[in-house]
Amino acid sequence: MNNLAVGTRVSHPVYGEGIIARSHLTIYEIFFERGGKSEMSKYNEDLEVLETPETEPRTGLSLDEIEEVMSFVLEKYQGITHTVKIGEKWKDGVIELKPGNPELQAKEIPIDTFFHKIVMLRDRLRVLEQNINSHPKLDDADKVQLQQYISRAYGSLTTFNVLFAEKQDYFKGQGK
Template structure:
């Protein structure tokens, strides 16, 4: 039995026309026109419309989608959704001056939170751009140390994060 490669086109009795988008040791992942993604056993019966070699240098749809998502997250200004800790949702930050003649300032915590998340995401983009730049290694290390110190300065706001994995992390010194 010859294994089909990614990009092979088939016609299945139940699912209709489809394209092989991934191949594993036991299955084909096939995207069908009507039913979407289905897995088929390698020895399952179907008509091969056009076969691609299994050793062709191709990638699966999953790999393309994963790579695209990583690139967009790394190099865009699109911010990911970062949940605010439940106890602070819809809360208010109160800034009270020491001088009682001055007025108190209240800021919706959701507005403040949005600014913190944008700051964090833009720091990450800057970090990636520095790492992929043409700067010499020493300049990259120097700039990376500044970014690490900035993250460390922002750890005060970690109390606002719902998820520990998304918090700011400094150098840990």
Template sequence: MSTQLGIGSRVEHQHFGRGVVVDVAQEFYIIWFKSQQGTKSISKDYELKITEATEGGGTTGEGVTIADIEQALNNILDQRLHDTQMVPIAQKWKRGNMILKPGDTTQQPKEIPIDTFFHKIIMVRDRLRVMEQKINAHKGMDDADKIELQQYITAIYGSLTTFNVLFKETHHQFKGSGGKE
């Protein structure tokens, strides 16, 4: 290949498909391929189809490394894990309390603000969604295993439909498989 690709160049490989150059070494490019969800070292002599080239040729010491990309992805995932969508509680439940009354009358009842309980339910839902994404993206699982785990998650959503009365908007509610809970 006569063209010297820089970091950020977009290429297409015969076997690995589309990729982005993430580092440039003396004799090869390090390319992140979407199909592999990872990087491969590809010789500069290999015939890549260039879909978008950025100028460059050698490393300047300021290039993006694999560690930089991994750190950026980890930062994004951390933000998504702690990023909860604003989901409004139904007006009638605002500032309400939930009272847990034990069957044993010698024990004290427990009073919990419904807003706090609702927030915990939303956190469970958001973490289930992240788990679904991680299962779908997992490289070591075959499709049958992914489907089996997805069915368990759907059943969990179905079990949580009891709490749908707390949601202001129906599109935020839990939806199971439509069968038994």
């Protein structure tokens, strides 16, 4: 009686039928139809086995399964926390790139496409920043040095702030 699996159906003369919900070192947690949840010794002779489960029920996720789920979520959302909107005046606009050589053809890029690339760049910089901050092998001095490069990159991108609808989405450099 002391090695019953979780999910085993048992019977008790006072509490009626029940199912083993947990197995501890010396006791079972059993949910009975008449007595509710009860803890009973694994050596209790009043318990009668009615049915054993065909397989051991799962009690949680393995570390590999958790890692797989986390990788999926991080890849799917790429650190994006909210939708970033382009300024109203730029919707359906184009960027025209004219080469210095008049014999070469100009190129037009939809502003929405360009804006999306800028937002993706910003979000990937944020993910990089988070990875630096949580890296177990970097000391604080290394983290600060790498953060300065990211801040400078943000500062280089402030030119594109004109495209954003909301100031909260702007790039911000180191500032003074």
